[in-house]
Amino acid sequence: MRILLGLVWSGIASVLLALPTLAADWPVRVGVSVSSVENPYFVALTRGAQEKIKQFNPAAKMMVRSSDYSVETQIKQINELLEQKIDLLIIAASHEHRFAAVLEKAKKQGVIVIGVDVRADGASQTVLTNNLQAGQLVCDYLARSINGKGRVLIQTGPQVSSVLDRVAGCKAAWAHYPGIQLLSDKENGDGSVWGGHTAMQNALSAYGPVDAVFTINDRQALGTMQALQKGGFSQTKIGSVDGSQAVVKAIAAGSQIIVSASQSPESMGQKGVELGVALHAGGKSDPELVLLNTTLVTKDNAATFKAWDASRPNQ
Structure with missing residues (x-):
């Protein structure tokens, strides 16, 4: 045995x-x-x-x-x-x-x-990413930055669930501010810098000056900022989702991009x-x-925020 x-x-x-x-x-x-x-x-x-x-x-x-x-x-x-x-x-x-x-x-x-x-x-x-949360947080921050009133835009992108959730979250946040006038949520920036630039140019031609823009990712935010600067609209505030290194630096420098919900x-x-x-x-x-929850990157924490970096070499 x-x-x-x-x-x-x-x-x-x-x-x-x-x-x-x-x-x-x-x-x-x-x-x-x-x-x-x-x-x-x-x-x-x-x-x-x-x-x-x-x-x-x-x-x-x-x-x-x-x-x-x-x-x-x-x-x-x-x-x-x-x-x-x-x-x-x-x-x-x-x-x-x-x-x-x-x-x-x-x-x-x-x-x-x-x-x-x-x-x-x-x-x-x-x-x-909790994209609904990301859209809500960014657009609430944008609304408060313009004192709860003004003409605003949502710049959409590829029609995947992350984009749809961010847009829905943004709309839900702005619904709490009666003074917010949403001009459009139809311009599609295709998730790219050039797409954001083109979409913003089209929106400016259609609606004129706007107080704030929500873009569905940081690449579109950068293109949107370029279009606004080219058109002389330096007061428009931009919020986005990603927390990329380029946009975190832009926020820290005091650019028109004032907030981004970070992803990892x-x-x-x-x-x-x-x-x-x-x-x-x-x-x-x-x-x-x-x-995965997000963290808002603003002027208050951008200088010390550790952003993701696509150029980092593999370990």
Whole structure:
């Protein structure tokens, strides 16, 4: 009996000792599908994911695809990643409701699917910024900066869930100020500096001077500021979402951009990988949405605020 018990405990010990090795071998092949690597935000998010993947498996292979916000291109790229036998897919979807079929296909092949930055039907879990909160905080700050009254604009962007939530949050904040006149929420800055510049020029032509503008990301805020300066509208105040290094510096310098709700793309990428590893180890996809809160960057804290930086080299 003692010999038998000894053999049993020996077998259990062998299994327990093997577990770390097994865990360290996963993930092996990771697909990362984002909307645009032209956007520094997604560069930082991808870097965060890569660094976390290497912590779990230094030999892991990561394949990154960028779709330039094209649903059709992104679906095609995901199918190509599935052909490469990936075991983990990190996806920042270019549309909330059009990826269910391909993501279900991935899960049937045993791939763990984690959404990042935006919601996507079919993802097992998703980690994203609390974008509703971000829009509310920024637009409340803007409203108070103009004493609760004035002509304002919302500059939208790609119609993904993060943008829609930020716009909804902004509107909810401004609804508390009867003196706020929302002129438009239709101008689309496409998430880029040039797009923000063009959208602001169009809005100025249509509506004339405005007191405040909410842009859905920092890149659009920078383009919007350029258009306002070019048009001679130096008093218009701008609020945004990202907390990028360029905008934090602009806020600290006293520019027309006076507030931005910070995001942490690197942390988001890292958290996405952690969620995937946990599911692989038998964890549950609860909660389905993991929300990361934001911090307002203003003139009061911009000089000391640690902004994310897409140009930082990999660790």
